[in-house]
Amino acid sequence: MRVLLASLTLISTVLTAPSVVAQKVQLSVDVSKAGTKIDRNIFGQFAEHLGHGIYDGIWVGPDSTIPNTRGIRNDVVAALKELKVPNVRWPGGCFADEYHWRNGIGPQRAVTLNPNWGGVIEPNTFGTHEFMDFLDQIGAEAYVSVNVGSGTPHEAADWLEYMTTAQPTTLAKERAADGRPAPYKVGYLGIGNESWDCGGNMTPEYYLDQMKIYSRFVRNYNPEQQDRQKQMLKIAVGPGGGEPRWTEWTEAIMKAYQQHTWSWDINGLSMHNYTVVKWPPSYTSVGFGETEYAQILKSTLDMDDLITKHSAIMDKYDPEKKVALVVDEWGGWYAPLPGSNPGFLVQQNSLRDAILAALNLNIFARHADRVRGANIAQMINVLQAMILTDKEKMVVTPTYYVFKMYVPFQDSTFVPVTFDVGTYTHADIRLPRVDAIAAKGKDGKLWLEVTNVDPNEPVEIELNLAGITAKSAMGETLTAPKVDSINTFDAPNTVVPKPISAKIQGGKLTLQLEPKSVTVVVVEQ
Numbered sequence: 396m397r398v399l400l401a402s403l404t405l406i407s408t409v410l411t412a413p414s415v416v417a418q419k420v421q422l423s424v425d426v427s428k429a430g431t432k433i434d435r436n437i438f439g440q441f442a443e444h445l446g447h448g449i450y451d452g453i454w455v456g457p458d459s460t461i462p463n464t465r466g467i468r469n470d471v472v473a474a475l476k477e478l479k480v481p482n483v484r485w486p487g488g489c490f491a492d493e494y495h496w497r498n499g500i501g502p503q504r505a506v507t508l509n510p511n512w513g514g515v516i517e518p519n520t521f522g523t524h525e526f527m528d529f530l531d532q533i534g535a536e537a538y539v540s541v542n543v544g545s546g547t548p549h550e551a552a553d554w555l556e557y558m559t560t561a562q563p564t565t566l567a568k569e570r571a572a573d574g575r576p577a578p579y580k581v582g583y584l585g586i587g588n589e590s591w592d593c594g595g596n597m598t599p600e601y602y603l604d605q606m607k608i609y610s611r612f613v614r615n616y617n618p619e620q621q622d623r624q625k626q627m628l629k630i631a632v633g634p635g636g637g638e639p640r641w642t643e644w645t646e647a648i649m650k651a652y653q654q655h656t657w658s659w660d661i662n663g664l665s666m667h668n669y670t671v672v673k674w675p676p677s678y679t680s681v682g683f684g685e686t687e688y689a690q691i692l693k694s695t696l697d698m699d700d701l702i703t704k705h706s707a708i709m710d711k712y713d714p715e716k717k718v719a720l721v722v723d724e725w726g727g728w729y730a731p732l733p734g735s736n737p738g739f740l741v742q743q744n745s746l747r748d749a750i751l752a753a754l755n756l757n758i759f760a761r762h763a764d765r766v767r768g769a770n771i772a773q774m775i776n777v778l779q780a781m782i783l784t785d786k787e788k789m790v791v792t793p794t795y796y797v798f799k800m801y802v803p804f805q806d807s808t809f810v811p812v813t814f815d816v817g818t819y820t821h822a823d824i825r826l827p828r829v830d831a832i833a834a835k836g837k838d839g840k841l842w843l844e845v846t847n848v849d850p851n852e853p854v855e856i857e858l859n860l861a862g863i864t865a866k867s868a869m870g871e872t873l874t875a876p877k878v879d880s881i882n883t884f885d886a887p888n889t890v891v892p893k894p895i896s897a898k899i900q901g902g903k904l905t906l907q908l909e910p911k912s913v914t915v916v917v918v919e920q
């Protein structure tokens with residue numbers, strides 16, 4: 396009899412026990428502590444004239460057999476609309492400091508070169524009006540980077556007058572003759588790009604002298620943008636890392652800002668930080684294993700230290716946090732795909748990139764008081780892209796899905812979360828096992844994101860929610876069979892979100908998270 400009972404117990408254990416016992420994590424959220432706004436602009440995109448980022452990726456021309464609206468791909472627009480892209484930074488990057496806007500307007504476009512990116516022909520068929528049309532189609536704001544490196548304040552001032560004035564000036568009449576009588580809005584003005592490097596190798600002092608002139612004279616005249624609330628925000632070039640030359644750069648700009656007079660101003664300081672581990676980029680974007688997965692994710696977490704370091708400098712000169720830190724280039728930068736033009740920065744986008752994106756977005760959210768803008772590099776076909784295209788084919792990447800899942804966090808209110816991060820260990824690499832953020836959405840609901848970094852072990856999250864009585868939680872989770880799983884034109888659904896819901900166990904909500912997964916749920920009361 397005893398043997399029979401033991402056997403029955405064994406059978407029932409075998410039938411009910413999960414194959415791997417999930418690590419348990421208590422996660423506590425107190426909605427009454429909701430605080431800083433998570434600015435939707437941290438979900439910004441970056442589209443440079445680089446490789447197939449613009450041409451083929453966005454622009455196919457009105458005569459293309461690929462379905463388009465005034466030359467802009469319909470499939471790409473439809474996909475991007477789902478992301479509610481807040482702003483797009485354009486035309487570069489390094490390209491911006493060699494861009495002359497007059498080449499990109501009017502019926503006859505100058506054919507120029509793109510010396511930064513493969514030395515290819517730049518047809519200039521995608522210029523100011525095409526960019527604005529694209530923004531209009533996807534519902535995003537313009538973040539225009541003006542040419543400080545090889546341009547002049549006069550050229551940039553004219554460009555802004557051409558785009559924004561409602562008065563019947565010669566430039567406004569030219570804009571109307573080019574097909575746009577009404578002024579455009581320009582939400583953000585980038586004053587140069589990496590001016591310490593590809594933007595002209597300037598010292599902080601030289602850049603500051605230039606930047607003040609651009610800040611003074613490059614004006615936005617749009618009548619609808621004259622209120623303080625709607626004014627164009629000017630973003631100065633900031634650091635590209637944590638080394639002394641960049642902390643000195645941030646010191647110099649912010650010290651000058653503290654002493655600025657009525658005649659110039661900035662509203663943001665740019666920061667660029669790629670996850671690359673070593674230069675030149677040599678990690679592959681697909682066909683890697685757990686070691687490269689762990690190394691890249693460990694490296695990406697340096698973003699937090701970098702923001703903390705530069706925020707501390709900014710706090711010294713701007714304790715009221717009037718100047719935003721705008722991480723307007725970030726993402727994974729890997730070796731170019733074999734056979735591609737190395738100047739085109741073509742790489743695949745895997746589940747690892749989805750997790751990398753979630754970790755970075757969470758870092759930005761935790762620094763929401765200072766980080767009020769960020770632009771992932773880059774939107775289409777370049778670096779850590781949302782979308783890959785090949786002629787008429789298009790596929791959305793794992794990173795795309797993370798941005799889609801995070802839409803409810805746009806302009807939400809950050810709610811602190813406490814949890815034991817645990818440790819995921821691979822060889823000598825140690826990483827926090829779990830990451831999470833919570834926020835009160837614009838819909839008034841509590842949204843929660845939890846990332847399980849561990850590629851081998853599931854996690855069981857037990858939610859302790861103070862301030863609300865939760866009935867359920869449901870949403871989506873993104874994972875895939877392997878750390879380097881990708882979506883391809885032939886197999887576009889390898890890394891796609893699937894529904895998930897929290898179960899009530901013992902009166903508590905519990906979420907079962909798969910290994911290497913990103914999960915977003917909304918709590919229903």
Ligand code: AHR
Pocket residue numbers: 443487488489490588589593724772773778
């Ligand atoms: O995103 C690619 C390049 O990286 C940008 O043009 C430049 O700003 C940065 O160095």
